[in-house]
Amino acid sequence: MKGSWIFLIYTGLVCASSLYHDQASSPLLLVLASLGYALTHIRSVHTFIPAQLAVQLSLLVALHAASLSDWCIPLYLLHMCKLFYGTAPFRYAVSANAALMLAYAIISMAARPFNWSTLIEVVFTAGTCLLLAFMFRKYIYDIEQQKQLLTKEKKHLSTHDSLTGLYNFQEFHKQMEQLVKQKEPIILVLIDCKDLKSLNTTNGFQGVNKILRQAAELLRIMFPDALLVCRYGGDEFAIVLRSDDMQETVNAVTQLLASEFPKLTGIEINFGMACYSRDGVTKDDLIVVAEHGLYMMKRESWLKREEHMLRSEKLRVVGELASGMAHEIRNPLTTIKGFLQLSKAGDYNIEPWYELIMDEINRMSMLTAEFLQFSKPHVTQYKIQSIQGCIYRVLSLLDSETTRLGHQVRFEHDDRDIQMLMDQDKMLQLLLNLVKNAFEAMPEQGMVRIRLFAAGPDAVIEISDTGKGIPESELDKIFIPFYTTKDSGTGLGLSICHKIVQDHEGTIEVESVPDEGTKFTITLPTSGTNDLIEPYESSTCTTISV
Numbered sequence: 001m002k003g004s005w006i007f008l009i010y011t012g013l014v015c016a017s018s019l020y021h022d023q024a025s026s027p028l029l030l031v032l033a034s035l036g037y038a039l040t041h042i043r044s045v046h047t048f049i050p051a052q053l054a055v056q057l058s059l060l061v062a063l064h065a066a067s068l069s070d071w072c073i074p075l076y077l078l079h080m081c082k083l084f085y086g087t088a089p090f091r092y093a094v095s096a097n098a099a100l101m102l103a104y105a106i107i108s109m110a111a112r113p114f115n116w117s118t119l120i121e122v123v124f125t126a127g128t129c130l131l132l133a134f135m136f137r138k139y140i141y142d143i144e145q146q147k148q149l150l151t152k153e154k155k156h157l158s159t160h161d162s163l164t165g166l167y168n169f170q171e172f173h174k175q176m177e178q179l180v181k182q183k184e185p186i187i188l189v190l191i192d193c194k195d196l197k198s199l200n201t202t203n204g205f206q207g208v209n210k211i212l213r214q215a216a217e218l219l220r221i222m223f224p225d226a227l228l229v230c231r232y233g234g235d236e237f238a239i240v241l242r243s244d245d246m247q248e249t250v251n252a253v254t255q256l257l258a259s260e261f262p263k264l265t266g267i268e269i270n271f272g273m274a275c276y277s278r279d280g281v282t283k284d285d286l287i288v289v290a291e292h293g294l295y296m297m298k299r300e301s302w303l304k305r306e307e308h309m310l311r312s313e314k315l316r317v318v319g320e321l322a323s324g325m326a327h328e329i330r331n332p333l334t335t336i337k338g339f340l341q342l343s344k345a346g347d348y349n350i351e352p353w354y355e356l357i358m359d360e361i362n363r364m365s366m367l368t369a370e371f372l373q374f375s376k377p378h379v380t381q382y383k384i385q386s387i388q389g390c391i392y393r394v395l396s397l398l399d400s401e402t403t404r405l406g407h408q409v410r411f412e413h414d415d416r417d418i419q420m421l422m423d424q425d426k427m428l429q430l431l432l433n434l435v436k437n438a439f440e441a442m443p444e445q446g447m448v449r450i451r452l453f454a455a456g457p458d459a460v461i462e463i464s465d466t467g468k469g470i471p472e473s474e475l476d477k478i479f480i481p482f483y484t485t486k487d488s489g490t491g492l493g494l495s496i497c498h499k500i501v502q503d504h505e506g507t508i509e510v511e512s513v514p515d516e517g518t519k520f521t522i523t524l525p526t527s528g529t530n531d532l533i534e535p536y537e538s539s540t541c542t543t544i545s546v
Contacts, residue, residue, distance in 0.1 A: 004041040010075050011038045011063070018067035030066040037063050057096070061103045068111040070125075076104055077129050084137030097133055101126035163209055164216035167230035172238055175228050176283045179240060186227065186276045187243050189253055190290040191219075193235040194268040194301065215265055222256055246275050270297040329368075332360035381425075384527045387418045387452060387459055394431045401436075406445040409435070413452040418459045420526045422504060430500045433493050434463045434520050441467030441518060458506075459526050464519035470512040478510065 015034040017023075024030040037059040040052065060079060064072040080100060083093040108122045159171040167175065179186055193215065212235065219229055219237060228240035243249035250273060257271050272293025274286040339353040350357065391411060402409055438448045442465055451462040470478065479498045501508045506524035 007041045014071045018069045023068045033063040033066045080133035081136045161231040172230040180283045187241045188274045188286045188290050189239040190294045191237040191271045332364045335360045382421050409448045411450045426500045438465035461522040466517045469514040
């Protein structure tokens with residue numbers, strides 16, 4: 001036993017002191033009592049002694065009686081503290097200690113002449129030893145209580161989540177392993193709270209923590225018979241339920257989580273379930289199946305959200321188009337209405353305003369035609385045709401207008417014929433719109449440059465002018481329907497161009513420097529029948545000026 005050396009030292013001191021002061025009535029009996037008492041505290045010997053404690057206490061009393069020395073008091077006190085500290089019941093320890101002190105008092109009184117002073121001294125010593133032993137017992141008891149409390153708290157912190165009070169991830173796996181080993185029918189449910197992380201920006205992390213605590217408490221209430229409820233991750237929870245009827249339990253859990261839980265918490269959730277032994281017979285099998293179900297529900301939820309956003313975007317675009325169309329048509333109608341009112345005042349003579357009325361009607365017709373062309377699905381006729389031939393056709397159509405305005409058009413391309421799958425009419429419309437816009441952007445005589453070259457599998461058409469350019473703040477708006485900076489424009493021209501490019505699976509980009517000019521870059525996929533074409537910069541160039 002640890003600390004036995006203390007008993008051995010005190011035994012030797014008691015024996016030596018008694019022999020030195022010649023207090024022992026029988027030195028041989030003293031030595032024998034000392035040796036016997038000392039042997040009961042040697043580790044290799046005391047394990048073979050039956051009723052070890054009773055033997056030790058008896059030999060202690062014998063040692064005291066043989067030595068007649070008060071130096072035995074520390075040995076009495078050590079045994080009394082040991083009794084209180086041990087596993088013996090409290091009443092037994094008190095009785096044994098009282099018996100020890102009674103034996104001490106009898107031996108002490110027998111060794112001295114009887115008087116009241118001696119009696120008081122002996123009683124005081126015995127009472128003090130009892131009090132010290134009891135205080136030691138209380139001190140040790142308080143330490144043990146605190147130790148148990150700390151151990152319990154440490155265990156709780158190591159197995160529970162500090163925020164929600166549920167079992168944590170590690171404890172979940174540990175207990176889940178034990179539940180699976182029992183081979184009982186259980187259902188594992190993994191729950192993920194949707195969009196909870198996004199609430200950090202609006203509610204702050206304290207608000208999100210409050211929601212998580214509420215969700216955890218609600219899960220405890222909704223599933224009071226659950227074998228296990230834990231916080232599986234940041235915003236994920238796991239529940240394990242015992243079930244005799246799997247399908248009925250699955251339906252009940254689905255109803256609670258899909259309907260009741262969102263109503264009570266205000267947050268949507270995704271969840272996946274796995275049943276033992278239908279979906280697996282090991283912990284990892286069940287977790288994989290449940291996580292797969294959770295992922296599929298997340299994916300379905302994401303697809304629905306994307307569909308809803310796409311539908312909302314379409315409705316927004318339709319609203320913008322309708323608003324723009326109504327605005328553009330209202331102006332000519334207001335003008336025509338005013339002229340008709342004037343004609344009524346002039347006895348319905350509309351001759352003075354006939355040309356103006358017709359201009360407004362033609363404007364509405366043109367606007368309606370462009371809008372229908374922009375929005376109405378049309379039949380396309382795609383054929384593999386030459387891009388160079390399409391650009392040459394545009395140049396010939398604009399020849400007279402180019403001469404009238406005094407502009408120059410330069411077409412630069414290499415000697416190879418680049419072909420692509422196109423609707424020629426739409427491609428002509430695209431190029432005509434862009435070149436005409438370039439003409440309108442140059443109030444004075446200017447240069448329009450058209451470059452055609454191949455870039456890998458794509459054909460690139462660049463149309464640049466030397467006009468007044470577009471402010472940087474307006475570059476992002478030029479493809480928006482009905483947006484225009486012209487006094488007489490409809491705002492649909494570039495929108496139609498953008499749609500034509502998209503229909504041909506290409507891209508259109510714009511660069512502009514105020515007072516220097518604008519460049520549109522169109523990238524279109526070629527037909528795949530072209531020979532390997534080097535980049536434009538390394539090819540021979542043919543320049544045609546109009």
